[in-house]
Amino acid sequence: MAHIDRTDDVAAGGTPEPLPALGPVDVTHAEVFARLAVEMHDAEGLEETIDSVVQFALQALDCSYAGVALSTRGRPEIPAVTDPVVAEIYQIQLDTGDGPLAATMRDQVTISIRDTITESRWPTWAAKVHQLGVRSVLDVPLLLGPDTSTVGVLGLYSRIPDGFSADDEAIAHILARHASVAVANARNQQNLVAAVDARKVVGQAMGILMERFEIDGDRAFAVLKRYSQDTNIKLRDVAQELINTRTLPR
Numbered sequence: 087m088a089h090i091d092r093t094d095d096v097a098a099g100g101t102p103e104p105l106p107a108l109g110p111v112d113v114t115h116a117e118v119f120a121r122l123a124v125e126m127h128d129a130e131g132l133e134e135t136i137d138s139v140v141q142f143a144l145q146a147l148d149c150s151y152a153g154v155a156l157s158t159r160g161r162p163e164i165p166a167v168t169d170p171v172v173a174e175i176y177q178i179q180l181d182t183g184d185g186p187l188a189a190t191m192r193d194q195v196t197i198s199i200r201d202t203i204t205e206s207r208w209p210t211w212a213a214k215v216h217q218l219g220v221r222s223v224l225d226v227p228l229l230l231g232p233d234t235s236t237v238g239v240l241g242l243y244s245r246i247p248d249g250f251s252a253d254d255e256a257i258a259h260i261l262a263r264h265a266s267v268a269v270a271n272a273r274n275q276q277n278l279v280a281a282v283d284a285r286k287v288v289g290q291a292m293g294i295l296m297e298r299f300e301i302d303g304d305r306a307f308a309v310l311k312r313y314s315q316d317t318n319i320k321l322r323d324v325a326q327e328l329i330n331t332r333t334l335p336r
Contacts, residue, residue, distance in 0.1 A: 132273055136166040139265040143242060144168055146261060147254050151243040157191050171218050172241060178214055185211040190225040190239045198255065199223040201247040222249035226262045230270045240265060284322040291325035294332070
């Protein structure tokens with residue numbers, strides 16, 4: 087079996103590492119991943135993009151459950167799961183800091199758990215997950231930016247032991263590569279839209295100040311900035327309050 091190269095991961099901010107061996111990719115595999123790429127990149131927003139990732143994972147890997155967890159500068163998010171069981175598995179780890187999710191995010195390495203009954207690295211977590219009916223786990227990192235301030239994990243879960251073969255792991259890595267690019271693009275687009283909206287709000291607030299106090303744009307912006315610093319409120323929020331109430335925060 088040939089190994090798949092991960093040189094594309096450098097563009098997504100990760101360090102290349104060899105993927106597990108994957109058997110010959112037939113026409114069906116190619117068509118499925120082509121459809122995945124179209125669906126993810128055509129998704130309208132970040133949530134829709136991530137949802138397409140987890141739904142595709144169910145089809146491509148025949149796993150019982152799937153989910154995506156993100157962490158931006160230490161703030162955890164659980165934007166998409168295919169079943170409440172996954173949300174509970176994630177929440178257990180977020181509450182205790184114990185489990186493979188934190189290790190995958192921290193070290194950006196794939197972690198495979200063949201059987202939660204015999205798992206010895208995180209025994210407390212594994213026992214709770216086993217009680218939820220999950221026997222095997224595959225956590226694959228999503229590398230979403232060159233500064234690694236935003237990282238994610240694609241979590242795959244099976245109700246049977248040894249639920250993920252070497253080929254499954256290789257397919258999961260391919261899926262993660264597609265997902266990393268699509269999610270990063272969706273988040274960048276989301277941030278761009280938010281930045282444009284913020285500029286519009288600040289511009290409207292500046293207009294109110296310029297008209298009310300007969301000052302120029304530079305002075306109006308300085309007033310908003312000073313209130314933002316003095317009240318420790320984001321500039322956009324100061325501007326929005328001025329628009330809504332016609333008064334600045336006290």
